[in-house]
Amino acid sequence: xxxxxxxxxxxxxxxxxxxxxxxxxxxxxxxxxxxxxxxxxxxxxxxxxxxxxxxxxxxxxxxxxxxxxxxxxxxxxxxxxxxxxxxxxxxxxxxxxxxxxxxxxxxxxxxxxxxxxxxxxxxxxxxxxxxxxxxxxxxxxxxxxxxxxxxxxxxxxxxxxxxxxxxxxxxxxxxxxxxxxxxxxxxxxxxxxxxxxxxxxxxxxxxxxxxxxxxxxxxxxxxxxxxxxxxxxxxxxxxxxxxxxxxxxxxxxxxxxxxxxxxxxxxxxxxxxxxxxxxxxxxxxxxxxxxxxxxxxxxxxxxxxxxxxxxxxxxxxxxxxxxxxxxxxxxxxxxxxxxxxxxxxxxxxxxxxxxxxxxxxxxxxxxxxxxxxxxxxxxxxxxxxxxxxxxxxxxxxxxxxxxxxxxxxxxxxxxxxxxxxxxxxxxxxxxxxxxxxxxxxxxxxxxxxxxxxxxxxxxxxxxxxxxxxxxxxxxxxxxxxxxxxxxxxxxxxxxxxxxxxxxxxxxxxxxxxxxxxxxxxxxxxxxxxxxxxxxxxxxxxxxxxxxxxxxxxxxxxxxxxxxxxxxxxxxxxxxxxxxxxxxxxxxxxxxxxxxxxxxxxxxxxxxxxxx
Amino acid sequence: xxxxxxxxxxxxxxxxxxxxxxxxxxxxxxxxxxxxxxxxxxxxxxxxxxxxxxxxxxxxxxxxxxxxxxxxxxxxxxxxxxxxxxxxxxxxxxxxxxxxxxxxxxxxxxxxxxx
Numbered sequence: 001x002x003x004x005x006x007x008x009x010x011x012x013x014x015x016x017x018x019x020x021x022x023x024x025x026x027x028x029x030x031x032x033x034x035x036x037x038x039x040x041x042x043x044x045x046x047x048x049x050x051x052x053x054x055x056x057x058x059x060x061x062x063x064x065x066x067x068x069x070x071x072x073x074x075x076x077x078x079x080x081x082x083x084x085x086x087x088x089x090x091x092x093x094x095x096x097x098x099x100x101x102x103x104x105x106x107x108x109x110x111x112x113x114x115x116x117x118x119x120x121x122x123x124x125x126x127x128x129x130x131x132x133x134x135x136x137x138x139x140x141x142x143x144x145x146x147x148x149x150x151x152x153x154x155x156x157x158x159x160x161x162x163x164x165x166x167x168x169x170x171x172x173x174x175x176x177x178x179x180x181x182x183x184x185x186x187x188x189x190x191x192x193x194x195x196x197x198x199x200x201x202x203x204x205x206x207x208x209x210x211x212x213x214x215x216x217x218x219x220x221x222x223x224x225x226x227x228x229x230x231x232x233x234x235x236x237x238x239x240x241x242x243x244x245x246x247x248x249x250x251x252x253x254x255x256x257x258x259x260x261x262x263x264x265x266x267x268x269x270x271x272x273x274x275x276x277x278x279x280x281x282x283x284x285x286x287x288x289x290x291x292x293x294x295x296x297x298x299x300x301x302x303x304x305x306x307x308x309x310x311x312x313x314x315x316x317x318x319x320x321x322x323x324x325x326x327x328x329x330x331x332x333x334x335x336x337x338x339x340x341x342x343x344x345x346x347x348x349x350x351x352x353x354x355x356x357x358x359x360x361x362x363x364x365x366x367x368x369x370x371x372x373x374x375x376x377x378x379x380x381x382x383x384x385x386x387x388x389x390x391x392x393x394x395x396x397x398x399x400x401x402x403x404x405x406x407x408x409x410x411x412x413x414x415x416x417x418x419x420x421x422x423x424x425x426x427x428x429x430x431x432x433x434x435x436x437x438x439x440x441x442x443x444x445x446x447x448x449x450x451x452x453x454x455x456x457x458x459x460x461x462x463x464x465x466x467x468x469x470x471x472x473x474x475x476x477x478x479x480x481x482x483x484x485x486x487x488x489x490x491x492x493x494x495x496x497x498x499x500x501x502x503x504x505x506x507x508x509x510x511x512x513x514x515x516x517x518x519x520x521x522x523x524x525x526x527x528x529x530x531x532x533x534x535x536x537x538x539x540x541x542x543x544x545x546x547x548x549x550x551x552x553x554x555x556x557x558x559x560x561x562x563x564x565x566x567x568x569x570x571x572x573x574x575x576x577x578x579x580x581x582x583x584x585x586x587x588x589x590x591x592x593x594x595x596x597x598x599x600x601x602x603x604x605x606x607x608x609x610x611x
Numbered sequence: 612x613x614x615x616x617x618x619x620x621x622x623x624x625x626x627x628x629x630x631x632x633x634x635x636x637x638x639x640x641x642x643x644x645x646x647x648x649x650x651x652x653x654x655x656x657x658x659x660x661x662x663x664x665x666x667x668x669x670x671x672x673x674x675x676x677x678x679x680x681x682x683x684x685x686x687x688x689x690x691x692x693x694x695x696x697x698x699x700x701x702x703x704x705x706x707x708x709x710x711x712x713x714x715x716x717x718x719x720x721x722x723x724x725x726x
Contacts, residue, residue, distance in 0.1 A: 385708035387677065413645060421699065424675040425653035428646055 053085045054113060057092040066102035084109045089116040089127075089147060116151035117586060120238045121278050124567055125586045127151060128237060132588035133560050134599040136171060137212055137437050144588055145171060148559060149178040152206070152586075153186075155555070160200030161534045162555065166490055166514055169210020169527035171559055176208060176532060183534075199534070203584075204552045207487055211560025213525050214482040215439060216368065216450070218563050219399045219593045221361055224475050225294050226276070226287035227565040228348050230592050235276060235564070242344070244272045274340065282337045288568035290466040290474050291348065298342055305335055356388075360396065367400050368479045369460045370451055376400060377411060384418045390427070391597045393419070398439040398597070403450045406443035429602035437600070438526075449524050456521045457485045472569040484569040487556055489518045491573065491581065551582045561591035630654055652699065659695065676701065677709055684713035689722075 051068075055061045065085065072081050085108045087095065099105040117125040127147060135141040152175075156162060161183075165176050211218075222231055233240045278284045282301060286294055308331055315321045351357060363379050377400065383393050397415060401407050407415065416431055434440035454460060459480045461473040472488070473480035514531040515522060522529045556570055562585070570583045630650060637647040660671035660679065669686060671679060676699050683692035696706050714722040 381704070382708075385705045386712070387681075416645060417649075418702075418705070420649050421652075421676040421701070422678075422705070424673075424678075425649060425656070428649055432646075 050082050051084070053083070054088060055085075057087045057090065057095045059094065059098050062095050062098040063102065065108075066099065066104045069104045069107055070102075082109070083107055084111065086111045086113040088113045089150070090114070092143075114150075114154070116147060116154065118237075120590075123571070123582070123584050125584065126590060127588045128590075130589050130595075131599065133211060133591060133596060136560055138433055138600065142171070142174065145175050145178060145559070148175055148557070148588060149182060152179055152557070153182050155586075156183075156200070159203050160198045162203055162206040163199050163534055164205045164514075165208065165532045165534065166205065166530065167208030167210070167557075168486055168522060168525065168529050169208070169213045169559070171212065171527070172208035172210040172557075173528045173530050175557070175559055176530060180532065180534075202553050203555055205490070206555045206557060207490055208557045208559055209483050209486055210527055211558065211562075212438075213486070213527055215437075216399060216402050217481040217483055217566065218561070218591055218596050219395050219402070220364055220368065220476055220479060220481075221357075222475075222563055222565040222592060223291055223477050224287065224565050224568045225289050225291050225345075225348075226283075226568065227475070227563060227592070228291050228352070229276070229344060230564050230590075231594065232348060232351055233344075234592075234595070235590070238275065238277050239273045240276055241271045241273050242347075280337050282334065282341055286341060287564075288475075288571055290469070290477060291345075291352065292466045292477070294345055295349070298338065298345060301334075301338055302342070305331060305338060360392070363396060364399060365478065367396070367403050368454075368476075370403065370448075370454060377415075380415070381418065384415075384422050387422060390419070390423050390430075390601060391594050394430075394434070394440070394597045394601070395593045398434060401440045402438075404443065405445065405448055405450065406441040409442050412442045426602050430600060433600045433602070439600075453482065453521055453524055457482065457489075459485060469572065472572050475565045475569045475572070481563075481566050481569050483558065483562070484566055484573065486522075487554075487570060487583075488573055489521075490514060491554060491577070551577075551580055553582045553584055556583055556585050558585070558587040561589045561596075562587045563592050564590065627654055627657055630657075655698070659698065663691070677705065680706070681709050681713045684710055685717050687717075 053061075053065055055065075065083075069081075069083060087110070090112055091110060096105065096110070099108065116127055118128050120126050120128075127144070129144055129147065132144040135144055156179075165179070167173065167176055222228060226235070229235060229240060233242055276283055276287075286297065289297065308327070312321075312324050315324045359379065363376050366373065367376055376396075380393060380396050380400065383396070406412070419431065420427055431440065457480075459473070459482060461471050461478055461480060464471075464474050464478050466474055466477065471480060472484055475481065515529055519529075558566065567585050570585055574581060574583050630653060634647060634650045634654070637643040637650060656676060656679070657672060660674065663669070663671045663679070663683070667686060667688065669682070671682065674682060676695070680692045680695050680701070683689070683695065692710075695701075711723065714720075
């Protein structure tokens, strides 16, 4: 497979170092943390006298902390405690107000821990702010844009200014504007610092794609290995929780841990957390592949490992034996990871073999391909009748609505009624949420925007070779994610990227044509399109020299979240560039269709338990 | 919104009152004919459910229409289920699916056979 597997030339370590150093600073007040507790409601029982809270600036967390403090002060036995609170990534006025109202404001020393972009992988940075999508698009709360801008400014502080910023979508534009403004403000506040800012040598562009530009992609079932793991088990902060029995297969010979992180704490109970990252070489090879080929590859690896073990019979002389023993350690680790992934793949297989899965997939493929039949709405109706999970139903229904620019009025009413009567009237709110987001709407025109976009960007590719992919559409077995197609537009000029390989080798985005040639398509998609150039003011000639042999890097920022499959597709773009260009993906959070619809479904606590 | 508040009310009469308040808000607005109608239905459902709870001493409130019908069948109240179905003009297709699933749940194979 491709040589590019998550190892970009951008040195992410400097970002990691910074995060580490700051954490030490935060904890500096009293080195030596005795115990770590998870923040939760209820009184905190602890022997420690110095308490440090590190948490997101959220109101409920403030309430928990206030409760802790109050129980401590009311406890006659209790001595004096000191409290420190660090907001990640930033303090907010609202939280301070809550602390004030709770009457504990004065008792706490407050600070900030600027952990914003967390490197999940060498080429994936995420704010890991799970509610961004809902906050931005439903509540129109733009706090996350501010966080995003701050984090990008920090990146610019480390790597230099991004020479060019391109993007699509209204919120993308807002993010870009905010960054430019922050830079201007910096020039006012601190002239020296702003003048030492150089154009980045390694990063030549930032491409911002706003989730509202492409809502279709996250609703589709992901078909890459990592994507499917996420769909079925849900990957959270690059860890996946699986049945202990599944994970136990791997924990047999511990010690030579395959990943960097260690989950040594064997949790009693049924679930176990397993790290999934590029440190696991096998996973690195598998993650971006279409699941269809994963089985074959696992088999091949198994055979190779077996053959490697067999080599011991050939080791006759002492040096040969010693050499083999050195190799053994690596083999054991590989073996372990093979066992884990075989077990995971089997589980996924069980799931993908079910009729429901295949039926849903078929319907979904027909919808995105625009093959119009009556079968799709019929199937959705059947799902409702069977009381399939509401999230699943909404994923398909929204997809159907988005692709057809809305449902026909009669259909629209029908499905709304069906959903309310089957899943409960509280979902009036759910439906309203979806309507406001434009995900489930009544058809007003017969103009089919998606259809036009699909044709002009060739989103549907009929012949897909999952084994030797030649287009990003392999990730969804035939559907090319719109969001990544847009990135491709910028990077590979020429309609379908055919010229990209030969003509534009090493072309620089900084001086490139940007969106040119795609204006028509972009106009059909929601939100503004922009293309900004950042300059250094000191009159110095723009240094776009690149270090010898170093590929250029494009930063791709998915505002409002992206899926693992989109990450895979972006990596694939890099592999097509033949080492000339790398991508680093930034996002506010990783999402999939389930987490997305789930965040929009109205939840009524306790509704179904009242009697 | 008032509506969401209403669903959190544990007391049924209180809940109905809240829903009614929400209903008035929706009725004022021509854009929300559908929602207003849905809310009216939800009140009717709650009233039926209160009656059902009295008759069978099983919890019903909070269930959707489909779940109510489903539950009635599983406690062998097929006639009552058919009545609820009629009250809300449930489409045949959905009703038969519910009935099938419910009968399978209670392993009433005779019932399944006579569908």
